[in-house]
Amino acid sequence: MKILERNNFHRLFDVLKESGFDIIGPTLQDQAIVYDHLEGVEDLPEGWTDEQAPGKYRVKKRNDKALFGYVVGPTSWKKFLYPPRQKLWSAQKAGSGFEVAAEEGVPQKMAFLGVRSCELAAIAVQDKIFCGGSFVDPHYKKRRENVFLAAVNCAEPKGTCFCVSMNTGPRALGGLDLSLTEMIEGERHYFFLRSGSAEGEKVLSRLPLKDAEGGQQKKEDALLEEARRHMGRAMDTRDIKRLLYDNPDHPQWDKAAERCLSCANCTMACPTCFCSTVEDVSDLTGEHAERWRKWDSCFSLEFSYIHGGNVRQSTKGRYRQWMTHKLASWQDQFGTSGCVGCGRCISWCPAGIDITEEVKAIRADQPARAESP
Amino acid sequence: MSVATKPKLAVYKFASCDGCQLSLLDCEDELLAVAGEVEIANFPEASRAVAPGPYDVSLVEGSITTAHDAERIQQVRKESRVVVTIGACATAGGIQALRNFKDVREFISLVYARPEYIQTLATSTAIADHIPVDFELRGCPINKYQLIELISALLRGRKPNIPKHSVCMECKFRGTVCMTVARGTMCLGPVTQAGCGAICPSFDRGCYGCFGPKETPNTSSLSAWLKDNGDKRPDELVRAFRGFNAWADAFRKESEAHE
Numbered sequence: 001m002k003i004l005e006r007n008n009f010h011r012l013f014d015v016l017k018e019s020g021f022d023i024i025g026p027t028l029q030d031q032a033i034v035y036d037h038l039e040g041v042e043d044l045p046e047g048w049t050d051e052q053a054p055g056k057y058r059v060k061k062r063n064d065k066a067l068f069g070y071v072v073g074p075t076s077w078k079k080f081l082y083p084p085r086q087k088l089w090s091a092q093k094a095g096s097g098f099e100v101a102a103e104e105g106v107p108q109k110m111a112f113l114g115v116r117s118c119e120l121a122a123i124a125v126q127d128k129i130f131c132g133g134s135f136v137d138p139h140y141k142k143r144r145e146n147v148f149l150a151a152v153n154c155a156e157p158k159g160t161c162f163c164v165s166m167n168t169g170p171r172a173l174g175g176l177d178l179s180l181t182e183m184i185e186g187e188r189h190y191f192f193l194r195s196g197s198a199e200g201e202k203v204l205s206r207l208p209l210k211d212a213e214g215g216q217q218k219k220e221d222a223l224l225e226e227a228r229r230h231m232g233r234a235m236d237t238r239d240i241k242r243l244l245y246d247n248p249d250h251p252q253w254d255k256a257a258e259r260c261l262s263c264a265n266c267t268m269a270c271p272t273c274f275c276s277t278v279e280d281v282s283d284l285t286g287e288h289a290e291r292w293r294k295w296d297s298c299f300s301l302e303f304s305y306i307h308g309g310n311v312r313q314s315t316k317g318r319y320r321q322w323m324t325h326k327l328a329s330w331q332d333q334f335g336t337s338g339c340v341g342c343g344r345c346i347s348w349c350p351a352g353i354d355i356t357e358e359v360k361a362i363r364a365d366q367p368a369r370a371e372s373p
Numbered sequence: 374m375s376v377a378t379k380p381k382l383a384v385y386k387f388a389s390c391d392g393c394q395l396s397l398l399d400c401e402d403e404l405l406a407v408a409g410e411v412e413i414a415n416f417p418e419a420s421r422a423v424a425p426g427p428y429d430v431s432l433v434e435g436s437i438t439t440a441h442d443a444e445r446i447q448q449v450r451k452e453s454r455v456v457v458t459i460g461a462c463a464t465a466g467g468i469q470a471l472r473n474f475k476d477v478r479e480f481i482s483l484v485y486a487r488p489e490y491i492q493t494l495a496t497s498t499a500i501a502d503h504i505p506v507d508f509e510l511r512g513c514p515i516n517k518y519q520l521i522e523l524i525s526a527l528l529r530g531r532k533p534n535i536p537k538h539s540v541c542m543e544c545k546f547r548g549t550v551c552m553t554v555a556r557g558t559m560c561l562g563p564v565t566q567a568g569c570g571a572i573c574p575s576f577d578r579g580c581y582g583c584f585g586p587k588e589t590p591n592t593s594s595l596s597a598w599l600k601d602n603g604d605k606r607p608d609e610l611v612r613a614f615r616g617f618n619a620w621a622d623a624f625r626k627e628s629e630a631h632e
Contacts, residue, residue, distance in 0.1 A: 262591065
């Protein structure tokens, strides 16, 4: 473990830029902390924090100058790895046939700065979806291969966080190139740094670092232990697959559907939701055509359209599909939960529907069950 | 494609402000391409030269507010292979459908010196209430890119890419922070159909619902949330849902629920 002083923090930006990375990280925009391109330390939301509750997010000034004193906001990294709109290929009329041109652009190397542990877990989930099976998504893979992950350990969870329940935080562990813990002790402001890869080691080697002194590890442990005990929410995940599979007709689904706007905000904000639709577009002359991939959502009616009609007509059916997939059938499909406990679906639902409360309500009236063998 | 085989396009106006048909003229870069692919046969706003019907595609703007128009629209249907209604007036009755909630005779007696000269229906209604319509293009005004997309799709016989989902998805696509969540701003985005590109939220305004109700709109949930968390009074909710799409079924019912 190494120490980087706050007044040297800009060096991290310099080194990443010199290594050819486009740095993407948290910045204050439109009264929220979003992820966008960063030029330097001054673009970070220094001295800002957030407050989160179901359907509610507010930024607030802190009484210190922390650079990472907030949790996750409306954006997730999937926007950069798996863009909302992506041209897959285009075709041009040529004689009696047509010529297809693939979109071969090489994406810029990106460094994600300030990735939280829940988000590392989400990226790992999407890696599995797009690159883990027999069909690899070339568009995702090309971007993902060029990404440097600089994680930040979460010291102050907020109202809708529940990474501890999903076993994804608050400490950033595997799947990263670099991890940081921000420490503020009175006048002293510094970062603990660790590398998690050869690339991370290279970056570290170019920074003005000091060795951490004995006992400092304990300070970091204490900070993260404190965070672990202050989760805004909790979800009891015991036997959750069976709980949801056994309850497709639970009255709670109707209650959720009464509130659910089927606006798709939860799926757009979710860092693991990966559904898309494909649109074929032709121009007025019919000489040129393009195929685009766009984010879609199981909350849109069109999403479940198959020959003859839409499979999930009711909002109840759509909400149930989303939550059951996220927490239960995702496990059958990908061997992991689709939920990482980041709380975005709770905060960014304009109706304030809380997935942890929905699970609780369904669990509440279950007969006591013998422990599964 | 030779001139003789070009599909014939007509543009009709009923009770409306002309904004939607002007979207066609506003296509600037694409207008020549449109003119290259279709014969603009009947478009009085653009040219006095009118070629007789029947027409392959008729774009109909405006709502039905007079007995004369109720008859005229039947003729449009008769001479058009495909009828596309464009804009909130044609698809929902428009802002003038506010009359539907009141007694129009009272307005006439207050506004006109000689009310007996005015012949009008008690309601302003969508074209689809009078004739079968093949496609409804929403918006106040319509989005010109959606219009081009629709014309391109009709020309090639493919399905137009005109989604019916919420405006919220467009905000998320463009990275606009949700104003309802981050500021408590009243926004009709979650119940409104996409198509504008989520313009208002990107300019710090909540959605006004210009594109009308989205598929399966849960207006009562949105109202409940606005009341409880946005401190909105019933009269504010009535006004929110009584805009350009006041007479669209879902918005009409929601505004009436708060009266």
